[in-house]
Amino acid sequence: MSSDTRDTLIGAAQELYAESGVAATTPRQVLQRSGVGQGSLYHHFPSKRELAIAAVERTVSTALAAAEADLHGEADPRSRLAAYLQRPRDAIRGCRIGRLTSDPFVMADATLRDDVAGYFRRLLDEVGAVFREQGLSDGDARDRATAAVAIIQGGYVLSRAAQDPDAMRSAVRGFLGLLGER
């Protein structure tokens, strides 16, 4: 029951952070969104920072699990990369994690900054491993993985700028076109 309340609070914070970022989200908004009482909020998360760490770490775990589901498995490397790059994304909303790199609350806190940095480090390792399966050297696999993850992060920025989800799809098509012709 107590653990359910904690989960509810984390879920509400995750939603609000995806909408407005961490810096702009107040404890009052988390209370309203969650429907949980004020005492429970301060019991589970005495400060905004503690809630932010729990919510960001859960978002990171979920995102890594989704990437691993695409990148691991039986299919050939090319198909797994395409599955990762083409997975349906809410492109106009932007990346829940990438956007945190412009969030003043996150960037001012070493733990939150490390959570964000750790997400991309692990994601680049996973994508790089698939390029190494294709016979690339460690350095070339790393560069190509960084390009692949940049395509997704940049696709989010361009989709948000244009308020058009096709920018993400166009960036992915352009990149897969270059990958596919080899």
Next chain:
Amino acid sequence: MSSDTRDTLIGAAQELYAESGVAATTPRQVLQRSGVGQGSLYHHFPSKRELAIAAVERTVSTALAAAEADLHGEADPRSRLAAYLQRPRDAIRGCRIGRLTSDPFVMADATLRDDVAGYFRRLLDEVGAVFREQGLSDGDARDRATAAVAIIQGGYVLSRAAQDPDAMRSAVRGFLGLLGER
């Protein structure tokens, strides 16, 4: 003299926006950074919004002029694309314009949102024109241009996340490797 004061205010706003974004920048900070008197600020820019529009539009013009300097000219298309992609960038600071897609003040204002959208629309047209010179169809050139601009925007996000400028360089190397082998 009056025009100098206006330029000084715009320059101070541009710097502060690059550091902290538009939403988090107060008129008081602009006054302090610019050294201009309060009366002059309100004379030139009666509201935060009017200063934001002037400063964002100047940032957009400067960024487009820099991209055009790389993408136009006598060199072969491949070299011009490489010049655009490899231009030294303050990668950890992030893109002055791309970061505005996560700025609540900008995204809530139709004029500012259009300024940001217009920047990327014109940039994609410029990059796409160079790929068309290489013989690509309009659609393929558009997709490849979107990928190229996404590499830069995603490179900024990854460099900010890692607090390491090499992420941008790695993404660009990975993308140029794919372009260069064709």
